[in-house]
Amino acid sequence: MPNNSFLFKQEPCWKPNHPGLRHALPQAVGSWVYEAGSLTKRLRGFYGDSFAVKILFHQWRPAFLSECKQLHLPHQQYGLVREVLLHADGKPLILARTILPTNTIKIAKRNLSHLGTRPLGEVIFSYPDLERRQLDICSIKPNDWSSDIRQLVKIEETIWGRRTIYAIKKQPLVVSEFFLRGALEAM
Template identity: 55%
Template sequence: MSSKNFLFNREPLWRENRLGTRHTLPENVQSWVYEPGSLTQRLRDYYGDAVGVKVLLQRWNTPFLTERRLLKLDENKYSLIREVLLHADGKPLILARTIIPAKTIKVAKSNLAHLGSRPLGEVIFSYPKLERIEMDVTLINPPNWKQPAIAEAHIDQPIWGRRTVYAIAQRQMLVSEFFLPGVLEVF
């Protein structure tokens, strides 16, 4: 298994979120892609304490090329890469991949480097100066997922995702979230 990721056979192809993109997405997907608040909070509002996080990968490594470009990172700069599965009582809901550069971790007083099984949204949405900079969308077909991710998340159909650049005190991070069928059937 590549040390860069648990999820993908190859980097997803992202489309810039432009005027009109919303209308090309299924209605239940729009609701999640354009959610302005914390996805974790939205899940907790529905499932309560049943929401959990399973850490699939967390290590320092170089992000994918488009991730580095988006965050303006040098090719050889390591970032903290974290991939998780959000679930409710074991039901897979959202896969997430986060890229956190070292400078962002410093600004966040190391809270982001020691999340353990805490959801990222619980932490970043508590920062008063959190900004959403830009967003892209994607649709990933099953062959693009690695076998362990397919098994963990029960992937058997194309999966929609969003990739958002956030900034805390002008220091950026990248959060990619992939909406599994379990989350789309409920909302």
């Protein structure tokens, strides 16, 4: 397992979003990948107060190479890496990985570095100047996940994910979300 991720053995292979890709995704996956609003709001609407966040990894570490490129950071520059499990009554829904560069944390007045178990979506979608810059998509086979996460959430099938580059006051952050069976059942 890399020392900058609890979720992965190695960096996922992302593909840029394009019009034909939308039709290649299973319908339930597409519903989540192309959700324009907050996933937190959508999950709370479905699960109510049983929706919660479990922190899996929260450390200052270098981002993956492709994340550094997306953030225009030198490779090996540290950022805050946060990986969480979104769940409802213990039912795994979404795995998420966020990369927060220092400048983005500063511009957000440190709100992003002290989230605790508060969902990121609750915070970033409250910024009126939030920009969505890019969307990438990947599928990850069970053996590409770390053994720890495979045991924790019982990953037995290919998982689809999206990586979104957001910006708050022109400062970027990377949010990657991976849709587990529990989320796909909550359409």
